[in-house]
Amino acid sequence: MHLWIETHDILLFFVAVLYSYQMGYMVYVVLHDAREKFRRKKALPMEQPVQAHRFTALISARNEENVIGQLLDTINSQNYPAEMRHAIVIADNCTDRTAEVARAHGATVYERFDLNKIGKGYALNYAFRRIAEDFGDDYFDGYIIIDADNLLDENYFAEMNKTFCKGYRVMTSYRNSKNFGENWISAGYALAFLRESKFLNNARMMLGTSCAVSGTGFLVSSEVIRERAGWNYHLLTEDIEFTVDSVIRGECIGYSGNAILYDEQPTTFQQSWTQRMRWSRGFYQIVLKYGRTLAGAVVHPEKKQKRFTCFDLTMTVMPMIMVTIALLITDLILLAYSVFGPIFMPHLMTAMIHSLTQWLFTYYMALFSMGALTMVFEWKRIKCPVHKRIVYTFTYPLFMMTYIPISIAALFGKVEWKPIQHRVAKTLDEVR
DSSP: OHHHHHHHHHHHHHHHHHTHHHHHHHHHHHHHHHHHHHHTTSOOOOOOOOOOOOEEEEEEESSOTTTHHHHHHHHHTOSSOGGGEEEEEEEESOOSSHHHHHHHTTOEEEEEOOSSSOSHHHHHHHHHHHHHHHTOTTSSSEEEEEETTOEEOTTHHHHHHHHHTTTOSEEEEEEEESOGGGOHHHHHHHHHHHHIIIIIIHHHHHHTOOOOOOSSSEEEEHHHHHHTTSOOOOSTTHHHHHHHHHHHTTOOOEEEEEEEEEEOOOOSHHHHHHHHHHHHHHHHHHHHHHHHHHHHHHHSOSSHHHHHHHHHHHHHHSOTHHHHHHHHHHHHHHHHHHHHSSSOOHHHHHHHHHHHHHHHHHHHHHHHHHHHHHHHHTGGGOOSOHHHHHHHHHHHHHHHHTHHHHHHHHHHSOOOOOOOOOOOOOOHHHHO
16 A cells, blocks of 8 residues: 555656646746846837738638628738738538628638538648639748637737748747636636746747647748648647647747737537547547657757757647546545455545545646636736636636546547537627
């Protein structure tokens, strides 16, 4: 029994050490922000003008007639030269008025009907082929890939262009929420994405390592699409697959913190379960397909900076939560055995109860600290009543802990891509 408890504690400590660098990210960002706040009291140098590149927003939409118009309005209202921006909507297996609404708002629309190849990755690949035929594969300098339910800050294109001009061929942006305050589920998603933006990608960008693309709000150079002959990423999490493949190829992904996107989050646990089941299974698929290559790049990198980038990404995609789940299940089995086994063992029961209580408290407090720090630093950008911000800081760890049963179910359950219904039809001013 004592040997198990010692092994249990050692494994938990090992997992904590592996992820401790992310706490270093948070400390670095906090110190950097404090220094920048002091520097703002001094005169800052004027920004140099940058060249405006031709971008198109590329939007894969399936039955999104309720929200696609609001997104296109924010694209049409960008503080960016009109001749250098465009919008293309892939109406993917739509049975509603998505295509009609998109055309009415000035977008080029490609309608696609294929019930065998379902998913965003197939829709994007189809769009790139059509763009090459209709415009030429070098007409646009880059593609801003966003979801139909999103809204863009009016400076989104301009801010992405600034980062593009620094030489990044792939970059991601700041991900805010349209419906943070709706309930604890939408708030859980939103805080997780805000933390990813502020304390992961922001820190990576400042330290010169590679960021990670996550679902929506990212830019890909047309040069990258030509090199890779389209979009050939079709796992359940095609965005993370694209990130992993890009890093393995030596690409350094940038981040534009002032390019702000507002995303709609699920509000029911059933929707959330379905979506995160897909994400969890997608991570398993990525480990099976790229895990050996990614881990190998940590040990034998071509460049020193690539070693840390690959380690960081390995920690992102590796299902380390499975170690925690295995320890948790073992604790529960031993607890049940101590009570219902052939002989009642009070000492073992006490030890297991203590272990479970300590684990749950530590896990909750670690997640609470991350959520609370994110809430404090992003307070002004979170659009939600004060009392809800406080409550949802405490429910954030509970939301994240629901990944435990989801990760287990994703190993054994049937998982397939399913569209999430979007219903938050708000303008940018209403979200603000």
